[in-house]
Each structure stands twice: as C-alpha cells, then as structure tokens.
Amino acid sequence: AKDRLLNIGGIFPIGGSDGWQGGRACQPSAMLAMEDVNSRPDLLPGYKLNLAWNDSLCEPGLGAAVMYDLLYNQPTKLMLLGGCSTVCTTIGEAAKMWNLVVLSYGSSSPALSDRQRFPTFFRTHPSATVHNPTRIKIMQKYNWSRVAILQQAEEVFISTVEDLELRCKEANIEIVTRQSFLTDPTDAVRNLKRQDARIIVGLFYVNAARRVLCEIFKNKLFGKSYVWFFIGEGWYEDNWFESHLQEENLNCTKEEMRAAAQYHLTTEALMWNKDNEKTISGMTAGDFRRRLNQALIDLGYENQSTPVGYQEAPLAYDAVWSVALALNKTMETLAAVNRSIEEFTYTNKEIADELYKAMNATQFLGVSGRVAFSNDGDRIAWTQVEQMIEGRYHKLGYFDVQTDNLTWFNREKWIGDKVPQDRTIVRRQL
Numbered sequence: 103a104k105d106r107l108l109n110i111g112g113i114f115p116i117g118g119s120d121g122w123q124g125g126r127a128c129q130p131s132a133m134l135a136m137e138d139v140n141s142r143p144d145l146l147p148g149y150k151l152n153l154a155w156n157d158s159l160c161e162p163g164l165g166a167a168v169m170y171d172l173l174y175n176q177p178t179k180l181m182l183l184g185g186c187s188t189v190c191t192t193i194g195e196a197a198k199m200w201n202l203v204v205l206s207y208g209s210s211s212p213a214l215s216d217r218q219r220f221p222t223f224f225r226t227h228p229s230a231t232v233h234n235p236t237r238i239k240i241m242q243k244y245n246w247s248r249v250a251i252l253q254q255a256e257e258v259f260i261s262t263v264e265d266l267e268l269r270c271k272e273a274n275i276e277i278v279t280r281q282s283f284l285t286d287p288t289d290a291v292r293n294l295k296r297q298d299a300r301i302i303v304g305l306f307y308v309n310a311a312r313r314v315l316c317e318i319f320k321n322k323l324f325g326k327s328y329v330w331f332f333i334g335e336g337w338y339e340d341n342w343f344e345s346h347l348q349e350e351n352l353n354c355t356k357e358e359m360r361a362a363a364q365y366h367l368t369t370e371a372l373m374w375n376k377d378n379e380k381t382i383s384g385m386t387a388g389d390f391r392r393r394l395n396q397a398l399i400d401l402g403y404e405n406q407s408t409p410v411g412y413q414e415a416p417l418a419y420d421a422v423w424s425v426a427l428a429l430n431k432t433m434e435t436l437a438a439v440n441r442s443i444e445e446f447t448y449t450n451k452e453i454a455d456e457l458y459k460a461m462n463a464t465q466f467l468g469v470s471g472r473v474a475f476s477n478d479g480d481r482i483a484w485t486q487v488e489q490m491i492e493g494r495y496h497k498l499g500y501f502d503v504q505t506d507n508l509t510w511f512n513r514e515k516w517i518g519d520k521v522p523q524d525r526t527i528v529r530r531q532l
C-alpha cells in the first residue's frame with residue numbers, strides 16, 4: 103500500500119494580471135499527473151507523492167513568501183515546482199540554501215541557464231534561446247548571411263539576442279544592425295530601413311508586435327524584398343495581428359496589418375507531443391488533451407475558452423512525472439547503500455546530491471515530447487517553423503537541434519515565387 107508520504111512544494115501563477123497567469127491550466131495539469139504517478143504500483147513503492155502548493159500571482163516577492171511558507175512549515179519538502187521566470191529567478195537562487203531541486207514548467211528566461219546562480223534549477227519549459235539554432239538553420243537554408251535584429255528592451259529578449267549574436271558569429275552571418283525600443287518602435291523601424299535591412303529577426307511581446315507591424319507597413323518594410331522572423335503562437339494568440347487595433351490606438355487598418363504580416367516566418371518550441379504516440383503515462387498527447395479539457399470544465403471553464411497556460415500544460419504534467427521518476431531513482435540508489443529518502447533534511451547535502459544526479463539523468467517520452475535536460479538544467483526541445491499565408495499560419499517544418507535535423511515540407515510561399523535576398527544584388531554590366 104502507498105501509505106507513507108513524499109512531500110513536494112508547488113508555486114503556481116494563478117491570480118493577478120501581471121506577467122503570465124499560466125498556473126490556471128498548469129496547476130490542474132499537475133494534479134492530473136499527481137493522480138497518475140500515485141496510481142502506478144511500480145513508482146515510489148510504499149509511498150504516495152503529495153503536493154502542497156500556493157499562488158504566486160507571478161510576483162517574485164509573493165513567490166518567495168510562498169516558498170518560505172512551504173519550507174518553514176512541516177512536512178519537509180523534497181523538491182519545488184516553479185512557474186514564471188521572475189518567480190523562478192528568486193526561488194531558484196534561494197533554493198540552494200535548502201539544497202532543494204527546483205523544477206520549472208513555465209520559465210523561458212535565458213538568464214536561468216546559469217549554473218553559478220542556479221545550481222539546482224531544472225525546467226521542462228525551454229529557454230527562449232531554443233529558437234536561435236532554428237533561426238540560424240533557416241538563414242543557412244536560404245543563404246541569408248546578412249541579417250538585422252529588432253528587439254523590445256526586456257530582459258528575456260536582451261539575453262536571447264546575446265545568444266543569437268554569438269551563434270550568428272559562429273555561422274559567419276553578419277548582423278548589419280541591432281535596433282531596440284522600450285515601447286515605441288517608430289525610430290527603430292526607421293533605422294532598419296536606413297540600414298537597408300532585408301532579413302530581420304523580431305523579438306517582442308505581442309502588443310509591441312502589433313505596433314511594429316504597423317510601422318513595417320508605414321515604412322514599406324515588407325513585400326518581395328523582406329523577410330521577418332517573429333515569435334510563434336506560444337507567445338501570440340491567434341490572429342494577433344488583426345485584434346486590439348482600436349484599443350491600442352494603432353493607426354493601421356486590418357488590411358494594412360495583414361499585408362505587412364504576409365509571409366512572415368515564426369519559430370516556436372514544441373510543447374505538445376505528436377497526437378498519436380503513446381507516452382510514459384500510457385496516454386497519447388491527444389488523450390491528455392481530452393482529460394485536461396474535462397478537468398478544466400469540471401473547474402468551471404466553459405469548454406471553448408482555454409485558460410492562460412493551456413499551451414504549457416503538458417510541461418507541468420511532465421514536470422510532475424520528472425519529479426516522481428527522480429525520486430524513484432533516488433530511492434533505489436539510497437536503498438543500495440541502506441539509506442532512506444526519509445532521512446532527507448534541508449541540510450543533508452549527500453541526499454540532495456543524489457536527488458540532483460537523478461533529475462539530471464531523467465529521460466522519458468512525455469506528453470510534451472522527449473523530456474531531457476542539458477547540463478544547465480535546460481529543457482532540450484524540438485522547434486517548429488510556420489509561415490503566415492493569407493492570414494493563417496502554415497507549418498513549414500520542424501527542427502531537432504540535437505541531431506541538427508530540419509524536417510521541411512516545402513510549403514513556403516514568396517512573392518513571385520522568388521526567395522527574398524539579404525542584400526541588393528548589383529549586376530555588373532559586362
């Protein structure tokens with residue numbers, strides 16, 4: 103019987119409106135995984151996994167308070183689940199004082215890939231830098247070796263661009279200009295035109311993206327001589343480019359926005375595995391989607407509206423499985439030397455090291471795809487490339503950075519069927 107408890111703590115961003123309230127779908131998703139791992143006789147024999155959690159509102163201060171509350175109250179927690187980047191930056195740094203592994207299902211900030219600051223941090227949510235090898239791969243596919251960057255001045259995009267610049271240098275791709283803006287992209291976009299930028303990587307949140315798109319239209323920085331890389335749908339909602347135009351005082355019409363958006367490319371991390379492949383829980387991603395939808399309806403979400411965090415729900419489900427598998431592995435390792443996981447305390451470095459090693463070695467097929475961590479604790483994930491064609495995104499292909507393999511469907515469209523060039527071609531008169 104599973105009559106003894108193994109306790110973990112959880113911090114979910116649910117309330118409030120700042121940042122990402124992804125706990126709304128991720129907390130119910132984590133509970134589905136708790137149910138599933140606890141119904142497996144072969145996992146954590148004799149023990150039941152128990153999750154004590156609270157709401158961080160995606161605020162680092164409150165997230166820290168929730169963490170202290172979890173750690174200063176019995177029972178001892180073996181690991182912590184975290185959400186937003188801002189909260190994980192705080193708890194990820196503090197966790198080492200308690201020798202605790204922190205596993206995040208919802209943080210994209212590249213800053214978290216720093217083992218000096220976050221020695222025990224892991225995440226099933228890929229870093230925003232996961233897009234960069236894909237962007238380079240596409241540039242090489244079309245022989246673009248002269249590109250530009252336009253970014254919003256936010257920490258997540260600043261550190262993503264630093265990684266992109268490194269990779270461009272390694273790939274001999276010249277960055278002709280890097281423009282950034284706080285909220286108004288007018289000058290930055292005008293500078294791109296002045297520098298004759300043709301292939302531009304754009305990094306900004308969705309409301310800034312609408313302002314950029316309108317400036318692109320006004321500066322005629324679209325059409326047969328330009329290609330824009332935007333961030334994919336995990337960050338932007340459907341038809342993001344045609345909505346909120348009035349309320350955000352955009353002086354471009356829907357038609358103008360759609361014209362400027364025509365044929366832009368997007369990259370995004372895959373968070374849902376292929377629908378029909380059986381995963382470690384026995385479910386396919388399709389089965390998981392149906393169970394999650396039902397769980398959300400039981401919680402009062404009417405069935406067409408999906409709460410924030412729905413896209414990332416597989417990451418939370420797989421995070422709980424990662425914890426269960428790591429604890430299971432640690433119990434086996436400790437049993438071999440006549441130790442027990444129940445001896446774990448916040449000052450017991452020896453058992454903490456076993457927990458870290460077990461998490462570091464975790465590998466399985468989850469509903470979010472293959473789960474494995476890099477030495478920095480980063481999620482290794484596939485990415486997908488899409489193109490906006492007549493107002494709808496079309497899948498162009500997938501990229502697996504581990505095997506450097508680009509699966510391409512040859513569906514891309516260009517004006518006049520001619521791939522835009524990265525510079526003006528001067529034809530010498532012979």
Ligand SMILES: CC1(C)CO[C@@H](CC(=O)O)CN1
Nearest residue numbers: 122186187208209210211336
């Ligand atoms: C793809 C996105 C929306 C990026 O931000 C993550 C939240 C965060 O990094 O704080 C959640 N997933």
